[in-house]
Amino acid sequence: xxxxxxxxxxxxxxxxxxxxxxxxxxxxxxxxxxxxxxxxxxxxxxxxxxxxxxxxxxxxxxxxxxxxxxxxxxxxxxxxxxxxxxxxxxxxxxxxxxxxxxxxxxxxxxxxxxxxxxxxxxxxxxxxxxxxxxxxxxxxxxxxxxxxxxxxxxxxxxxxxxxxxxxxxxxxxxxxxxxxxxxxxxxxxxxxxxxxxxxxxxxxxxxxxxxxxxxxxxxxxxxxxxxxxxxxxxxxxxxxxxxxxxxxxxxxxxxxxxxxxxxxxxxxxxxxxxxxxxxxxxxxxxxxxxxxxxxxxxxxxxxxxxxxxxxxxxxxxxxxxxxxxxxxxxxxxxxxxxxxxxxxxxxxxxxxxxxxxxxxxxxxxxxxxxxxxxxxxxxxxxxxxxxxxxxxxxxxxxxxxxxxxxxxxxxxxxxxxxxxxxxxxxxxxxxxxxxxxxxxxxxxxxxxxxxxxxxxxxxxxxxxxxxxxxxxxxxxxxxxxxxxxxxxxxxxxxxxxxxxxxxxxxxxxxxxxxxxxxxxxxxxxxxxxxxxxxxxxxxxxxxx
Numbered sequence: 021x022x023x024x025x026x027x028x029x030x031x032x033x034x035x036x037x038x039x040x041x042x043x044x045x046x047x048x049x050x051x052x053x054x055x056x057x058x059x060x061x062x063x064x065x066x067x068x069x070x071x072x073x074x075x076x077x078x079x080x081x082x083x084x085x086x087x088x089x090x091x092x093x094x095x096x097x098x099x100x101x102x103x104x105x106x107x108x109x110x111x112x113x114x115x116x117x118x119x120x121x122x123x124x125x126x127x128x129x130x131x132x133x134x135x136x137x138x139x140x141x142x143x144x145x146x147x148x149x150x151x152x153x154x155x156x157x158x159x160x161x162x163x164x165x166x167x168x169x170x171x172x173x174x175x176x177x178x179x180x181x182x183x184x185x186x187x188x189x190x191x192x193x194x195x196x197x198x199x200x201x202x203x204x205x206x207x208x209x210x211x212x213x214x215x216x217x218x219x220x221x222x223x224x225x226x227x228x229x230x231x232x233x234x235x236x237x238x239x240x241x242x243x244x245x246x247x248x249x250x251x252x253x254x255x256x257x258x259x260x261x262x263x264x265x266x267x268x269x270x271x272x273x274x275x276x277x278x279x280x281x282x283x284x285x286x287x288x289x290x291x292x293x294x295x296x297x298x299x300x301x302x303x304x305x306x307x308x309x310x311x312x313x314x315x316x317x318x319x320x321x322x323x324x325x326x327x328x329x330x331x332x333x334x335x336x337x338x339x340x341x342x343x344x345x346x347x348x349x350x351x352x353x354x355x356x357x358x359x360x361x362x363x364x365x366x367x368x369x370x371x372x373x374x375x376x377x378x379x380x381x382x383x384x385x386x387x388x389x390x391x392x393x394x395x396x397x398x399x400x401x402x403x404x405x406x407x408x409x410x411x412x413x414x415x416x417x418x419x420x421x422x423x424x425x426x427x428x429x430x431x432x433x434x435x436x437x438x439x440x441x442x443x444x445x446x447x448x449x450x451x452x453x454x455x456x457x458x459x460x461x462x463x464x465x466x467x468x469x470x471x472x473x474x475x476x477x478x479x480x481x482x483x484x485x486x487x488x489x490x491x492x493x494x495x496x497x498x499x500x501x502x503x504x505x506x507x508x509x510x511x512x513x514x515x516x517x518x519x520x521x522x523x524x525x526x527x528x529x530x531x532x533x534x535x536x537x538x539x540x541x542x543x544x545x546x547x548x549x550x551x552x553x554x555x556x557x558x559x560x561x562x563x564x
Contacts, residue, residue: 021233023094024052024061025244026101028081029255029522030074032067032365033248034372036098039213039220041065043240045247047255048076050084058087062227063094066101068163068210069369070521072109072121082124089126094226095204099164102197102206103131109166111518119518126204127173129197134168135185137161137361137380139388140195142179142209148198149226150205151176154218160211161388162195163361163375165518167208169194177207183359183386210375252343252370253525262349266539270350270404274321274547319395320353320403321545323471324436326414326427328452328459332443333476335363337503338409339525340532343370345405345542347529353403355379355394357427358411359386367407369521370529376401381430383411384422391430392550405545408436414463419563424553428468434550437471438463439541445477445505453487460495466554466562471544472499474536479505499544503535 025033025042033042042065044052052060064085071077085105089095095105103109103121106129112119113133142158144151151158158177177196181189196207203226213220224234252258325338338354345352353376354367361380368375378397380388389397398406410427417425424430431438440463442456452475460470473491478484484502491500506527532538 021227021229021237022052022061022240023227023237024057024064026064026066026071026081027248027254028071028078029076030070030100030520031076031254032069032369032521033254034245035068035365035368035375036211037214037374038065038067039223040238040241041213041220041223042244043237044244046081046084048078048081050078050080056087057081057084058091058093061088061093063096063223064088066095066097066104068099068101069365070519071100072103072123072166073111073518074520074522075121076522077104077124085124086126089199089204092201092203094223095126096223097206098212099208099210102127102129102208103166105204105206106131111166113165113518127171127197127199127206129169129171129173129206131166132168132170133166134193135165136167136179136181136183136193136208137163137359138181138183139377140179140181140209142177142195144177144196146174146176148174148176148205149202150196150198150219150222152222152225154216154222158209158212158219159215160209161361161375161377162208163210163365164208165362167193169197169208171197173197173199176205177209179209211377248372252347252372252529253522254369256522256526258343258347258526258529260347260349264349266348266542267350267404269539270321270542273543274319274404318401319399319547319549320401321405321542322398322408322436322548323405323541323545324408324410324427324431324438325441326410326431326438327441327443328413328455329443330412330416332441333503334409334441335366336506336508336524336528337441337474337476337532338364338407339366339370340528340530341536341538341541342367342373342407343525343529344532344536344538346371346373348538350404350542351402353398353401353406355381355406355408356411357381357387357408357430358383359388360411363409366519366521366525366528370525381408383417383427383430384420384425391424391433395434395548395550405542414438414440414459418559421556423556428463428466429553429559432466432468433553434548435469435546436548437469437544437546439472439474439544440470441474441476443476444479449475449478449480449483449487453491457491457495460491460497462562464495469546470495470497472501472541473497474501474503476503477505478502499540501536504531506531
């Protein structure tokens, strides 16, 4: 028994684990191991991504999908995959007129712009094979720009939204639809297969899978995951080649800190473990010691990528660095400060990485998980290095009454080193040099560890070379880089508006490889630990 995964440009086959169901890649030619998908597969999953914007659904693949649907086989589209199998999607956000992309019309559904990036609780309604017996909340998350649905098909899932279009809301929206024949399903809920075992069991039931089939699917899924981790992005031709010297350097830095932390726990335990302790106290201390020793110190290195202003190119730089590190064989995690997780999707496209359930770090009431619990979760992860992309300016929100409400507060709370970015496209290279220098000095005064800086979108490297000594001398910072300007269109090159993942991500990777010292940047990352947030009084004192 085989379940295919659409593996075409703009798709995100590693964004979720999809219940560990995918067994085979289905490429743009519509073939699976040289055989037409309809003849080889029992079902097909079309993942999220930018498939609609990228227009990567070929005629060959569309023919195979339609044949499978007509034969009553399972077709499951998630987010962008849902849009592909629907009637149409208006991707004209921030456009004076609709920009309509036609789908395969397997579902009578039309999409229009509505942003939703939050974790959601959804619920089932009306009968379907997918939601049969599902009585508890369907858990997952939304990550879309065009999520408003109108349909004449049966609605089987609705999501309760608390945020949409950058505002607090309280309403329900259609997030799951099924065709009249009952075999083609679309949903906007990412993680629907990972967080809801009953739904996975329902798929097995629909496929008439026995225990042997299930074991075979899970075993083939392991091979599937190996295949999608042989290159960065999809059909990019950029193969992942492990740079063992580089990997060992990063691993040594990570392991040395973690070993030292274990030693500190041991010393503290020995000091406290004296004859004055009662038996219960010794048992309690032993439990805490073992707990910390075994699970608390496998933390990856972390690097915060923040900026002096919004629209500085943090997403572009984070994406490029993530791809360059992954290409060298590192296991790279990507997180976002604040709620707009769409910003880290291009990086995950390059790394074929997972959108973790702690991927969004809370700023006030925005986001998913507080920084302390995020860092605790990372300690049990397999990441070598984690990139944390900031939101807007690193300082914006610092004087809000809500705490924490700025990137700098998050970074200082856990001593996360900063790679500071400033774009020269609006104020020019000279003004940006002064601005980033002032930011570096102010952030250092606050106690933030600034390990590097980037002037982004450099249009004249001769001018950059002239301002470089000023930045280094007046900030006492050695690691200062210039990143050239990439030619990206506003539509197709902006995550918040419209993006073609393959163009944006590969461009970011190539620009970073061309202009930055990726190994030096990796060495800026450090093992971090939550301590505390600055008080209002401490923050206010910096502005006196």
